[in-house]
Amino acid sequence: METIRGYLPQGLPDTTANIPGYGLISKLALKAFGVDIGDIVTIYLLLFGIYQGARFVYYRARIYFIDFATSVVQIDQDEALYYQIIAWMSAQRKTKHSRDLKASSSRPIGQDSDDDDIEYNETELVDDTGLFNYEKWAGRTPVFYDTNFCEVSFLHGGNYFIFTKEERENKFSHVKWERYIALRCLGRSTQPIKDLVKHVKDWSSKRDSDTTTIFRSAVDRSRGAEWSRQATRPSRPMDTVSLDEAQKKQIMFDINDYLSPKTACWYATRGIPHRRGYLFHGPPGTGKTSLSFALAGIFGLNIYCASLSEPELKESDLAALFRSLPQRCIVLLEDIDSAGIRRDGSSDNMEVHRNFDSHTDEDADEDDGEGTIQKKGPVRGLWTWGFGAQQATVQNIEKKAKSSSVTSEENVGKSNITLSGLLNIIDGAASHEGRVLIMTTNYPEKLDSALIRPGRVDLQIRFTLATHDQIRAIFKRMYSTEHDAKRKNTETQATNESSTCSCNHNATPNSSAKTVEELSPERLTELAEQFTAQLPDTTLSPAEIQGYLLMKKTDPIGAIVGVKEWKNKLLEARKKGMKVIDSV
Numbered sequence: 001m002e003t004i005r006g007y008l009p010q011g012l013p014d015t016t017a018n019i020p021g022y023g024l025i026s027k028l029a030l031k032a033f034g035v036d037i038g039d040i041v042t043i044y045l046l047l048f049g050i051y052q053g054a055r056f057v058y059y060r061a062r063i064y065f066i067d068f069a070t071s072v073v074q075i076d077q078d079e080a081l082y083y084q085i086i087a088w089m090s091a092q093r094k095t096k097h098s099r100d101l102k103a104s105s106s107r108p109i110g111q112d113s114d115d116d117d118i119e120y121n122e123t124e125l126v127d128d129t130g131l132f133n134y135e136k137w138a139g140r141t142p143v144f145y146d147t148n149f150c151e152v153s154f155l156h157g158g159n160y161f162i163f164t165k166e167e168r169e170n171k172f173s174h175v176k177w178e179r180y181i182a183l184r185c186l187g188r189s190t191q192p193i194k195d196l197v198k199h200v201k202d203w204s205s206k207r208d209s210d211t212t213t214i215f216r217s218a219v220d221r222s223r224g225a226e227w228s229r230q231a232t233r234p235s236r237p238m239d240t241v242s243l244d245e246a247q248k249k250q251i252m253f254d255i256n257d258y259l260s261p262k263t264a265c266w267y268a269t270r271g272i273p274h275r276r277g278y279l280f281h282g283p284p285g286t287g288k289t290s291l292s293f294a295l296a297g298i299f300g301l302n303i304y305c306a307s308l309s310e311p312e313l314k315e316s317d318l319a320a321l322f323r324s325l326p327q328r329c330i331v332l333l334e335d336i337d338s339a340g341i342r343r344d345g346s347s348d349n350m351e352v353h354r355n356f357d358s359h360t361d362e363d364a365d366e367d368d369g370e371g372t373i374q375k376k377g378p379v380r381g382l383w384t385w386g387f388g389a390q391q392a393t394v395q396n397i398e399k400k401a402k403s404s405s406v407t408s409e410e411n412v413g414k415s416n417i418t419l420s421g422l423l424n425i426i427d428g429a430a431s432h433e434g435r436v437l438i439m440t441t442n443y444p445e446k447l448d449s450a451l452i453r454p455g456r457v458d459l460q461i462r463f464t465l466a467t468h469d470q471i472r473a474i475f476k477r478m479y480s481t482e483h484d485a486k487r488k489n490t491e492t493q494a495t496n497e498s499s500t501c502s503c504n505h506n507a508t509p510n511s512s513a514k515t516v517e518e519l520s521p522e523r524l525t526e527l528a529e530q531f532t533a534q535l536p537d538t539t540l541s542p543a544e545i546q547g548y549l550l551m552k553k554t555d556p557i558g559a560i561v562g563v564k565e566w567k568n569k570l571l572e573a574r575k576k577g578m579k580v581i582d583s584v
Ligand SMILES: Nc1ncnc2c1ncn2[C@@H]1O[C@H](COP(=O)(O)OP(=O)(O)OP(=O)(O)O)[C@@H](O)[C@H]1O
Pocket: 240, 241, 242, 243, 282, 283, 284, 285, 286, 287, 288, 289, 290, 291, 441, 442, 463, 470, 542, 543, 544, 546
């Protein structure tokens, strides 16, 4: 031992002697066991020193190794790729079997979004009175586990990669801390990382082909404005949006043509900015948002939603949001009438409200001849669909833009966005080419003509209150069991294939959730006819009709019996300017 002590720094072996009580314990241990504690402490100190030294050398060596022997690609959080890579990482076997997990009650990014994997038997979810009990249901909802990875190394395609989630300070932006992913590989070429990124992109596009990811603008004063990922949902099928078929086809062909890579070239060679804007206008609850989501699904685009009536959203935020859009996407700007933008000489809000709210049977009759689409004729070679007198001539538009922007800026009330600011954002340098811009409004009369001039809005779609065709379609969709049957088949297949259980369809007669009796297509058409015949054309919104049918969702006959009374109550309430009606 003397020799070991001889190697230690001078005085170190003696430091223990200064610990109070050490001498006594040392003597007792020597007497009882014949062991000198001083020797044990000396060995421990020696090993500790070696361990600390090795750790220091390892970390230093690792830093040098990462700096000089690896290549890196960084991906910022505002990139769609960021989430794709995290989703891919979460799906890998290595991370799935991690011993370091994070538990949460909501589904983490990357795990398949399907609410059906909650195992339950409906009888277990009802209380003694047969009513659904949330506590019982909540007790059966799964806990989701995600890998708690900040740094993971893995082999892929014969290459060694290191994945890290990191954060860095941005001194030049009001967004102080930026998150990013760093993907590293061995060697001085980034090619293996590029190949991996391509692999992840292919994997994501296969996986997400029938889903739509929804992003919403989020303003955080410390982080600034960013697109926050809201959800990834199965795409909304186009046939669930009841709309004039010609209108649907027109917009689908238009977007299809616009998104074609050839069209981008065509625009470029003619020096025309490759942008296309759409205005969806009409009363609330007529399907503007629904159509936007269905279009996103059809074209496999993600949808980025921002509401200009959000009090937090400032012009600089909106500009930053537009700058961070991906190349191809749908941008849904809701409530553009609230952007402090007023159409020149437009009547006040009350007038506009009156137009929608007092839409009675008589009004509806007048509307009948109008049709849902009005072709306005070619404007600068583009066909636009518009709303009669609201479409100003091209020559007047630019002139009005200047004067009206002053008026608009004076009228800022509901929103922090001015007309001139919005116009700059839509077609200024911040705006990516290739994106599809859909603007929605309930009050097109309030819009400034500069905002809807061709180039900013190339196609206008007018949404009307429900026509008889739409009412029929909504009724059929509500009581058709076709979708349920399809879903049941898919689930049976999934159960057979992977034994992942879903909801139990063999509900007992005691079940709280009744199901609609299966109707033959002929019977369904007959009932839809009876229902439609009792409602006036273009008087009620599709959302109102859907809301009524939802109250009778398992009782189509009851819906037909009660519809007249419900309609009368609704129209009566409207006449009196009441916003609520007694339930039926
Ligand atoms: N044309 C339609 N076809 C099918 N469903 C519709 C239609 N219009 C409205 N709905 C239903 O009504 C609800 C509201 O529709 P949506 O949000 O698309 O209306 P909106 O016109 O965007 O309303 P708002 O102007 O208030 O934002 C949704 O549940 C949707 O399914």
